[in-house]
Amino acid sequence: MPFAIPKALAFNLNFVHPLLMWVVLGLTLYSMVLGFKAKKTREGSPEQRKRLIRRQFGKRHFQIASLVQALMVIGTLGGIAVTYLNNGKLFIGPHLLVGLAMTSLLVVAAALSPAMQAGNLIARKIHIGLNMSVVILFLWEALTGMQIVQILLTPPA
Numbered sequence: 123m124p125f126a127i128p129k130a131l132a133f134n135l136n137f138v139h140p141l142l143m144w145v146v147l148g149l150t151l152y153s154m155v156l157g158f159k160a161k162k163t164r165e166g167s168p169e170q171r172k173r174l175i176r177r178q179f180g181k182r183h184f185q186i187a188s189l190v191q192a193l194m195v196i197g198t199l200g201g202i203a204v205t206y207l208n209n210g211k212l213f214i215g216p217h218l219l220v221g222l223a224m225t226s227l228l229v230v231a232a233a234l235s236p237a238m239q240a241g242n243l244i245a246r247k248i249h250i251g252l253n254m255s256v257v258i259l260f261l262w263e264a265l266t267g268m269q270i271v272q273i274l275l276t277p278p279a
Contacts, residue, residue, distance in 0.1 A: 136208065136274050139201035140267050146193045147260050153190055154257060156183035157250075184235070191228050198225045217266045224259050227252045 160180040163171055198221050205212055212218065231252040237245035 135204045137271070139197060139204060140271050142193065142197045142200070143267060144264065146190055146197055147264055149186055149190050149193070150257060150260060153183055153186040154253065156186060157253075159183075187232065191232050194225050194228055198222065217263065217270065220259050220263055220266075224256050224263065227256050227259075231256070 156179050159174070159177070160183050163174040163177075163179055166174060201221065202212060202218070231249045234245040234249040234252075238249060
């Protein structure tokens with residue numbers, strides 16, 4: 123171990139990233155639902171809009187998505203840092219690369235918000251496509267992440 127971290131602390135730090143990312147996955151799915159409801163509010167009949175607008179789906183979607191983005195960046199960098207602290211190196215593989223790609227896609231999707239607020243339909247469609255890609259990749263990341271946790275919990279032979 124390249125740094126003097128107590129063994130018990132190093133072992134416990136291994137589980138902060140997976141726990142945080144499961145929370146982020148749940149928030150991501152919730153944000154997606156809010157986004158769909160915001161779209162329904164925008165495109166609904168006048169009666170539907172009147173009923174739905176009070177629930178502020180668009181505002182809540184923006185707030186939760188902002189939290190998701192912040193936690194995703196922190197979780198990604200934290201996972202990388204803990205891996206390096208515990209092993210003195212990074213394991214360059216699909217889980218790391220897909221996690222970095224997801225983080226990048228979220229940042230790009232968020233950067234489209236001003237254009238969407240100005241009514242740019244192409245920006246909105248790209249935003250939705252990027253975020254749907256993130257959700258699919260996130261589900262895969264959750265599975266591979268649990269495989270990594272299993273490896274961490276398996277006693278050395």
